[in-house]
Amino acid sequence: MANKLTHLKELESESVYVLREVAAQFERPAILFSGGKDSIVVTHLAYKAFYPAKIPFPLVHIDTGHNFQETLDYRDALVQKLGVRLIVGSVQESIDTGRVKEEKGYNASRNRLQTTTLLDTIEKYKFDACIGGARRDEEKARAKERFFSHRDEFGQWNPKNQRPELWNIFNGKKNMGEHFRVFPISNWTEMDVWQYIYQEQIELPSIYFTHERRCFFRDGQWLAAEPCMKLKPDEEVVTQRVRCRTIGDISCTGLTLSEAHSLEEIIGEIAATRVTERGGRADDKRSETSMEDRKKEGYF
Amino acid sequence: MNTKGYLDMELLRFTTAGSVDDGKSTLIGRLLYDSKSIFEDQLEAVEEASRSRGNEEVNLALLTDGLRAEREQGITIDVAYRYFATPKRKFIIADTPGHIQYTRNMVTGASTADLAIILIDARNGVVEQTVRHTYIAVLLNIPHITVCVNKMDLIGFSEDQFEAIRKKYLEVLRKIGAHAEVNFIPISAKYGDNVVKDSDRIPWYRGGTLMHLLETVPIGHKSGEEGDPMRLPVQYVIRPISDKFPDYRGYAGRLASGALHIGERVRLLPSGLESHVKAIYQAEKAMESAFAPASVSVLLTDDIDISRGDFMVSVGQAQPQVSQSLQMMCCWFNEQEMQLNKRYLIRNTVSETVGVVKSVDYRVDINTLEHLEGVTSLKMNDIAQVTLRLAQPMVFDRYVENRTTGSVIFIDPDSFETVGAGMIVDG
Numbered sequence: 001m002a003n004k005l006t007h008l009k010e011l012e013s014e015s016v017y018v019l020r021e022v023a024a025q026f027e028r029p030a031i032l033f034s035g036g037k038d039s040i041v042v043t044h045l046a047y048k049a050f051y052p053a054k055i056p057f058p059l060v061h062i063d064t065g066h067n068f069q070e071t072l073d074y075r076d077a078l079v080q081k082l083g084v085r086l087i088v089g090s091v092q093e094s095i096d097t098g099r100v101k102e103e104k105g106y107n108a109s110r111n112r113l114q115t116t117t118l119l120d121t122i123e124k125y126k127f128d129a130c131i132g133g134a135r136r137d138e139e140k141a142r143a144k145e146r147f148f149s150h151r152d153e154f155g156q157w158n159p160k161n162q163r164p165e166l167w168n169i170f171n172g173k174k175n176m177g178e179h180f181r182v183f184p185i186s187n188w189t190e191m192d193v194w195q196y197i198y199q200e201q202i203e204l205p206s207i208y209f210t211h212e213r214r215c216f217f218r219d220g221q222w223l224a225a226e227p228c229m230k231l232k233p234d235e236e237v238v239t240q241r242v243r244c245r246t247i248g249d250i251s252c253t254g255l256t257l258s259e260a261h262s263l264e265e266i267i268g269e270i271a272a273t274r275v276t277e278r279g280g281r282a283d284d285k286r287s288e289t290s291m292e293d294r295k296k297e298g299y300f
Numbered sequence: 301m302n303t304k305g306y307l308d309m310e311l312l313r314f315t316t317a318g319s320v321d322d323g324k325s326t327l328i329g330r331l332l333y334d335s336k337s338i339f340e341d342q343l344e345a346v347e348e349a350s351r352s353r354g355n356e357e358v359n360l361a362l363l364t365d366g367l368r369a370e371r372e373q374g375i376t377i378d379v380a381y382r383y384f385a386t387p388k389r390k391f392i393i394a395d396t397p398g399h400i401q402y403t404r405n406m407v408t409g410a411s412t413a414d415l416a417i418i419l420i421d422a423r424n425g426v427v428e429q430t431v432r433h434t435y436i437a438v439l440l441n442i443p444h445i446t447v448c449v450n451k452m453d454l455i456g457f458s459e460d461q462f463e464a465i466r467k468k469y470l471e472v473l474r475k476i477g478a479h480a481e482v483n484f485i486p487i488s489a490k491y492g493d494n495v496v497k498d499s500d501r502i503p504w505y506r507g508g509t510l511m512h513l514l515e516t517v518p519i520g521h522k523s524g525e526e527g528d529p530m531r532l533p534v535q536y537v538i539r540p541i542s543d544k545f546p547d548y549r550g551y552a553g554r555l556a557s558g559a560l561h562i563g564e565r566v567r568l569l570p571s572g573l574e575s576h577v578k579a580i581y582q583a584e585k586a587m588e589s590a591f592a593p594a595s596v597s598v599l600l601t602d603d604i605d606i607s608r609g610d611f612m613v614s615v616g617q618a619q620p621q622v623s624q625s626l627q628m629m630c631c632w633f634n635e636q637e638m639q640l641n642k643r644y645l646i647r648n649t650v651s652e653t654v655g656v657v658k659s660v661d662y663r664v665d666i667n668t669l670e671h672l673e674g675v676t677s678l679k680m681n682d683i684a685q686v687t688l689r690l691a692q693p694m695v696f697d698r699y700v701e702n703r704t705t706g707s708v709i710f711i712d713p714d715s716f717e718t719v720g721a722g723m724i725v726d727g
Contacts (some may be wrong), residue, residue, distance in 0.1 A: 173716035
């Protein structure tokens with residue numbers, strides 16, 4: 001019988017290879033951990049890449065202050081279990097110290113403000129490689145990303161002048177003050193991520209599964225009625241059975257009406273769905289190229 | 301798609317070559333659309349973008365052109381990666397621009413591809429860029445080439461014209477000296493003929509659709525077979541230094557080819573030291589054997605000095621070459637011209653050394669396939685055979701034998717940019 005890896009095994013092997021390259025090529029790498037399924041998978045892959053040693057990177061969480069409590073609880077438990085260091089960059093602190101200004105209006109979001117906090121955190125801890133869970137299938141600007149993505153001294157991405165990336169040879173060389181973003185699961189799709197979580201039986205924050213939540217409907221999607229969300233006069237709060245398909249901060253996480261209790265049920269739902277996962281993300285709907293614009297500034 | 305089937309799928313990586321005018325983006329859009337890999341919100345976004353540009357029909361090309369500049373200029377600038385799956389396979393498309401100034405992007409996309417789709421506009425037949433794209437596909441040693449003769453609707457689905465293009469193309473292949481397996485499919489990407497669905501407008505064509513080919517083409521070249529020489533470039537040494545694992549030294553890496561077994565006698569290069577495989581791990585899972593392209597951690601029976609960049613090979617098999625001089629086909633990527641005798645960092649798998657180009661043996665005109673001699677520098681997008689001298693010996697295989705251990709990149713020591721790629725011809 002021919003020696004063939006399944007596609008999930010091949011993807012896992014590629015990601016583990018990328019993570020080991022990061023450990024070998026950089027002095028101060030970190031994992032950007034959002035509490036979402038993608039960064040959870042990246043952290044799981046890092047665990048596998050370096051076992052039985054501990055993950056040789058800290059987890060960095062950029063906290064908008066508008067996070068679901070379930071995500072924070074999950075994060076703290078995971079850090080405890082893995083014995084890794086957690087570093088939190090606070091958007092609230094960036095607002096309080098005047099580094100950024102809070103958006104106003106009903107659709108105000110701290111999503112874009114995170115970029116400043118992220119870049120400040122990178123500078124403070126002198127991280128030279130930030131590992132993220134972004135995938136190329138997520139969004140059209142991300143489809144052009146490299147595994148090792150160079151950032152200039154202002155943290156900016158220059159999509160028109162990226163380093164060519166051939167075979168599996170990664171060039172992480174840089175000048176002082178520059179850094180890299182590294183995306184080990186570039187080649188995974190949303191379905192791959194869910195199937196892998198299922199195959200590896202990876203624990204997830206509870207809000208990925210169906211639960212009752214107070215919600216309201218805006219611009220074609222359900223949002224969580226949390227104190228940080230400002231409701232319009234005609235918006236009504238109702239209790240629905242929902243789950244998150246992606247997790248961002250509360251202001252930009254669309255909720256899916258769902259009865260999915262298990263990973264199998266979630267996979268079934270995703271196989272049948274006709275809307276992309278970022279279709280539920282208000283941050284991407286701002287313009288045709290909003291992701292590219294944010295990424296150029298230094299966003300995740 | 302049930303969970304069981306999905307967990308058994310294989311992965312096929314392919315690249316597409318052709319210019320915007322050949323309908324490349326339309327073809328990719330068609331593959332995604334007809335395989336139901338496009339979601340409603342993506343389609344709505346493309347419909348709206350098409351309308352705002354005054355296009356009457358939905359422009360499927362907008363699905364793949366992601367950057368602002370690309371959408372504004374209607375061209376693809378950079379390699380874009382696309383994903384779709386059918387119940388049989390998962391696919392990764394490296395979508396690369398076809399313009400001559402983007403040869404480097406095509407080389408990049410081709411470097412990891414198992415199959416290349418070469419698009420030909422049926423009205424124009426085999427043109428200069430067809431030769432260029434084919435040359436690159438062959439140079440990068442892509443195992444399968446599929447020629448899609450597109451816009452068949454515009455030539456009245458003529459079998460004669462299709463046959464003429466096929467003959468002309470086979471001549472080009474002979475001239476290049478290609479060994480790849482080649483298939484020809486008459487299609488209309490715009491209307492979907494022979495892409496995912498069979499066409500009743502091309503009754504004389506008896507082969508399968510492009511999708512059928514993509515789903516069934518053998519992926520036997522990933523080199524994980526028992527007979528293939530085992531190559532494990534050591535990437536990283538795992539040393540937990542904990543109470544539970546006081547003496548653990550795991551040599552971590554991704555198998556570039558072949559299979560590795562417990563008890564096997566292995567040699568480390570370039571040192572030549574030998575030992576036996578004591579254990580093979582993937583995280584906490586102990587394995588009897590592993591094969592390419594798996595990432596593993598290997599424990600040896602002897603405590604020998606091994607570090608990143610060393611090559612683990614099997615003692616009983618064909619050995620890689622170890623040399624300080626290299627002959628290779630090189631594609632230059634940077635606006636800064638390649639200079640003779642300038643120091644570059646040469647990286648092969650995970651090891652790196654300083655090297656200088658001693659001579660350019662010849663440059664290839666990739667439109668006419670002529671070899672030009674007397675060349676002393678290389679411009680961006682040039683392809684040439686060069687001879688290198690290295691500061692330290694490099695362990696490698698010939699590129700035609702192993703795409704992983706036979707490839708290198710050139711890094712500029714001042715800008716740190718990746719300025720070139722090389723495919724090793726010999727030591």
